[in-house]
Amino acid sequence: MKDLQDLSTVCVTTAVGLVCLTLVVRTWIRPERVPLGIEWAGRRQEFFGDIRACMREYTGGLKTMLLGYKKFNLRGKPFILPGTGFEPHVMLPPEFIKWLIDQPEGVLSHRLVQGEKLGLKYLLPAFDYTSDMAIIEAIRVHLTRNLGKVQGDLFDEMRHSVDQMLGLDETESKEVNLYDTLNEIVFKASGRILFGQDLTRNEKFMHYVLKFATWFGMGTVLIGQLVPWQFRRLVGSLCAIPTAYYRSMCANHLWPLFAERYENMQRKRDDPTFDYSPPENLITWMYRAAFDTKDQEITSGKPLAARFTVLVAGAIATSVVTSTNALLDLLGSDPDQDYYRLLREESEAVFLTESDWNNSTSLLKLHRLDSTIRESLRRHPIILRGLSRQVMPKDGVTLPNGQNIPQGAWLGFPVPAIQNDSRYYNEPDVYTPFRFLPTETTKRTMLVTTSDTFLPFGHARHSCPGRWFASHLMKLLFAYITIHYDIEPLKERPLNMIVGDHPIPPPWIKIRVRRRARYT
Numbered sequence: 151m152k153d154l155q156d157l158s159t160v161c162v163t164t165a166v167g168l169v170c171l172t173l174v175v176r177t178w179i180r181p182e183r184v185p186l187g188i189e190w191a192g193r194r195q196e197f198f199g200d201i202r203a204c205m206r207e208y209t210g211g212l213k214t215m216l217l218g219y220k221k222f223n224l225r226g227k228p229f230i231l232p233g234t235g236f237e238p239h240v241m242l243p244p245e246f247i248k249w250l251i252d253q254p255e256g257v258l259s260h261r262l263v264q265g266e267k268l269g270l271k272y273l274l275p276a277f278d279y280t281s282d283m284a285i286i287e288a289i290r291v292h293l294t295r296n297l298g299k300v301q302g303d304l305f306d307e308m309r310h311s312v313d314q315m316l317g318l319d320e321t322e323s324k325e326v327n328l329y330d331t332l333n334e335i336v337f338k339a340s341g342r343i344l345f346g347q348d349l350t351r352n353e354k355f356m357h358y359v360l361k362f363a364t365w366f367g368m369g370t371v372l373i374g375q376l377v378p379w380q381f382r383r384l385v386g387s388l389c390a391i392p393t394a395y396y397r398s399m400c401a402n403h404l405w406p407l408f409a410e411r412y413e414n415m416q417r418k419r420d421d422p423t424f425d426y427s428p429p430e431n432l433i434t435w436m437y438r439a440a441f442d443t444k445d446q447e448i449t450s451g452k453p454l455a456a457r458f459t460v461l462v463a464g465a466i467a468t469s470v471v472t473s474t475n476a477l478l479d480l481l482g483s484d485p486d487q488d489y490y491r492l493l494r495e496e497s498e499a500v501f502l503t504e505s506d507w508n509n510s511t512s513l514l515k516l517h518r519l520d521s522t523i524r525e526s527l528r529r530h531p532i533i534l535r536g537l538s539r540q541v542m543p544k545d546g547v548t549l550p551n552g553q554n555i556p557q558g559a560w561l562g563f564p565v566p567a568i569q570n571d572s573r574y575y576n577e578p579d580v581y582t583p584f585r586f587l588p589t590e591t592t593k594r595t596m597l598v599t600t601s602d603t604f605l606p607f608g609h610a611r612h613s614c615p616g617r618w619f620a621s622h623l624m625k626l627l628f629a630y631i632t633i634h635y636d637i638e639p640l641k642e643r644p645l646n647m648i649v650g651d652h653p654i655p656p657p658w659i660k661i662r663v664r665r666r667a668r669y670t
């Protein structure tokens with residue numbers, strides 16, 4: 151009798167255990183992200199195949215994405231790409247891009263994916279990331295339109311920080327950490343145009359803004375992409391503490407500036423005789439755009455100030471990563487090709503006098519440099535899954551091939567796979583910095599031009615509105631560095647690390663630089 155009781159206890163415990171395990175396993179992968187009828191890439195015939203496929207993505211690099219692209223996308227079929235964070239993503243073939251970008255936000259939502267994939271919902275719970283039209287408009291229209299006017303300031307700040315960071319000593323070379331150096335230079339140069347010289351030269355503010363950018367950057371990847379989705383709220387609330395602290399320290403400096411700018415610009419609108427001309431920088435343009443678009447939410451300086459640090463941190467970090475990739479590509483390239491010298495020659499021919507640095511037409515002549523940065527973005531886009539959208543309608547959406555994708559699934563495109571497809575790029579594995587220069591049969595493609603086969607800035611609606619500014623800044627920076635510094639080539643191009651949805655250049659690489667004699 152006792153034995154029978156023991157046996158039934160074991161059976162009941164096992165059954166309950168199995169039911170619990172099944173429930174956990176079933177919901178471990180976010181169920182709404184897995185549409186039935188679409189095949190997985192990288193899933194094997196094994197117990198808990200879906201979960202193990204997602205786990206392998208933590209160390210798998212680009213393997214699964216490239217494999218899925220070859221096996222499914224090249225035949226016009228979508229596939230499920232397992233993901234870190236246990237949120238798979240449906241990868242569509244490039245022929246579907248036109249269809250995707252034509253869908254309105256109510257059908258395929260861009261914002262919902264960003265909120266989740268960047269962990270914004272958890273990291274900055276009070277942050278309204280769904281309403282930033284004034285900021286986007288200020289960048290897309292006003293910043294881009296005023297690039298010529300602000301170029302002198304941009305160059306002045308960039309030269310000041312390059313000279314400081316890379317040094318003026320022409321007799322001895324100096325070893326510097328590449329990523330940290332570019333981080334500081336790009337932050338200061340961009341900051342001059344985004345928030346003005348007073349703050350870029352304010353060491354306390356710059357310390358807080360760099361700290362905020364680091365915590366915010368690490369937090370978005372950790373929470374939005376690495377932590378399993380069930381634990382995002384928990385881990386997000388922990389990371390939110392330092393992020394909120396540094397954000398409020400930045401806000402202490404920004405807040406009076408925003409309040410003053412808003413009140414005076416508002417007063418000038420009400421009374422055109424009021425004597426006030428604001429400095430031309432992004433803060434002013436944001437209010438101008440908010441007034442022009444009659445943004446109802448902007449009734450004080452506060453709403454825009456609150457969003458500003460987030461924008462600045464995200465926008466500048468992308469330019470830092472892109473500049474680091476471009477310089478690593480150059481320094482690790484075949485020395486016989488002498489690309490660095492060829493870029494120097496081009497820049498020396500363009501920047502003959504001091505005033506050339508302040509003239510935006512100079513930058514239009516840097517064809518080799520434009521192509522070189524574009525080539526690095528082709529090889530190392532900052533995100534792997536591009537044009538991500540969440541399916542919104544209750545009945546799902548129907549893809550151009552007739553397949554239905556249910557509500558809640560994520561759609562996107564495998565950016566590195568498309569940008570390494572030999573149908574679109576000749577010898578895609580070979581670093582060819584001047585690949586985008588015009589030939590007898592092809593026209594020149596500019597760094598900022600997006601297309602179905604070049605997606606590092608996104609494409610169409612929601613594509614990056616800051617790319618003209620980023621291009622301006624990076625070209626000034628590379629022209630100045632190549633003209634004024636010799637840099638020792640690297641033995642080879644160090645590989646990027648894949649962290650969540652981002653390929654990141656190794657942050658520990660050091661380079662040796664020396665100021666050229668005639669330029670001191």
Ligand code: HEM
Nearest residue numbers: 465468469472532537606607608609612613614615616620
């Ligand atoms: C090389 C540097 C940069 C790269 C590679 C880059 C890349 C991107 C990408 C991939 C997106 C998302 C597109 C999508 O979701 O489809 C984006 C969006 C955005 N970028 Fe950039 N970006 C850069 C620099 C900047 C700069 C300097 C600014 C601001 C001054 C900026 C402002 C923005 C904004 C506001 C958005 C959101 C657009 C929207 O949601 O409609 N970016 N960027």
